[in-house]
Amino acid sequence: MREERVKKVVRYLDDIGADAILLSSGYNMRYISGFSGATGYVWISKNKKAVLTDSRYTVQAKQEAEGFTVLQVEQGYQKLVKTILQEEKVATIAIESKDMLCHEFEQWKRAFPQMEWVFVGDEISNLRRIKTAEELHCIAKAEEIGDIAFEKILSQIKPGVTELEIAAYLEFYMKQNGAEGLSFDTIVASGVNSAMPHAVPTRKKIENGDFVTMDFGCLYQGYCSDMTRTVVVGKANEKQKKIYQTVLEAQELALEQICAGKTGAQVDAYARNWIEKAGYGACFGHGLGHSVGLFIHEGPRLSPNDSTILRANMTETVEPGIYIENFGGVRIEDLVVVTKHGCDNLTRSEKRLIEL
Template sequence: MENKKKVIEVLDKLGLDAVLVSDGYNMRYLSGFSGETGYLFISRNKSVIITDFRYTIQAKSESKDFEVVEISKGYMEPINELIASEQVKTLGFEDGSMIHRSFSGLKEKLHVEKLVPVNEELNDLRIIKTPYELECIRKAEEIGDIAFSKILDIIKPGMTELEVAAHIEFLMKTNGADKLSFDTIACSGINTSMPHATPSNKKIENGDFLTMDFGCKYNGYCSDMTRTIVVGKASDEQKKVYNTVLEAQLAALDYIKAGYQGKEIDKVARDIIYKAGYEGCFGHGLGHSVGLFIHESPRLSPTEEKVIRACMTETVEPGIYIEGFGGVRIEDLVQVTEDGHINFTKSDKKLIEL
């Protein structure tokens, strides 16, 4: 019940009687319940999962420390019963993950005096990863490494981007993945100039960059990695772009450790890319944390003032994207330590020419 203690600290800090949790990632983190529908009600005396018939057996199995309440006529009645029994006057809710319509329904139907937003307070509970979480993330990244090593034997000119993405996803799922962390990116040629290109029916040609950005979940925890290769022989300009990105990534990896602001780490890679003549070609942040959700806080970006601490996870993924030419991104996933990092991504980063 360590996580319950953390929630009680939030209640004390904000002067709340209870909190209503609706974000699926926070629900799983706090209770273990991985169902897709429901609420957690947590007060100082009660820990309750409120869900429907589809998930009650699952909730009882996954969340031994929580009472499970099955709804019959919607959520408001059982929530109000808990509010009454716990004499709740001030209730926390997750403003960052709730649409206006849902909030309006709570405000209209719940019998409380005050609703207080608590989104960042609950999200921040997940920032520092436990040994169990770090091991799940490491294992998920290991599955990605396996997929990358195997996809290199499959890729050939004439394959479509969609085929490459499908093979990567198959390889991850047949090597232990629960599901995908996000939709796989596999883009080639000039499509690599788009950081989040959607795989298409474009066929891979000799001389193409091929960028593959993919990840999977293991016990609910995400991985994330990117590798860019050349199918065929790389041109001098391709080599220059690739080696600049690699230099920037290696420098950031050498620099990263607990105690720096996210923007300080981002600057190390960004300065190298800009000084090489590619200012304006690196339009996203250097990285982000990874956990139950693929894009967690804190980030490595020009505006991130949060300090990076030990046992946080961060991606390190500089890139250069040139319209009409193509682009390169190289991404590793690391655990931050007091004096450096542990890199979970083992795949080679030298320029691969297939």
């Protein structure tokens, strides 16, 4: 499998006329080589595959990066690459321009004044878009852990508990059930705070009548999960019910329509038009969803701006929302795998309005 990935990189280098690539994105390094240390570089040329890293990671790299030479940096990465260049002729090196810092690139340019550099944008990351069965298994497992955490958190949500406490419980439950970490910072937003789609949990105490939106995810074997649920503490009022129902219907519509062959923009439009028709168009400012893999926000996206055609075994979140300043907001998010004729929904948590 990794060999196949390396071959794709080599073929791509041929296409762009580069002799080698210095991968610096931790996600791409892991995807291509297996090395999960995210420190250093992965070098790929026609004749050499190497992980360049420091002594803290060399043992790990040897274990993880099968088929790769592991080179330990002593006096800078430029010196290390100079030793590689003694053995092969390289005139053009590709780098990941969305990942490498300017000052790093300056060091490379200074060390190799004759070298030609080619900037690579998303092309290597795009190799990660269609997931293998093994990757999908990890993502499904991570999402399952999220489902367990959601079920457990419901008994903790009550007036007087802070958003930060709820976030801490969610994170505890995920780790207790096999997560190795978080896929992003947990969002817990209650009451008027839930009007902010990416609110940061605060010391605010949950009050009766609050919407509580929880957006959380974890890591399983490096792969991310992502889900959002919104509940009401106490009895929901009519306005809360209407907003919740509109978001839920928009989400279910998009889930029915998503399949291979459609674009992310098309799928986004189903949910967006539904919310607009209900009169809340201005209250849904973000895209409908994004792909998930080693990184939490991958492409392609379900968004008015993404015309990528969806293909089987891509993952997407479907997460419409309505946010009303000084009132509150609702978001409901599931994570799905795109299939030929529809999707497999990996999220099992209850979606009917929960009143606690």
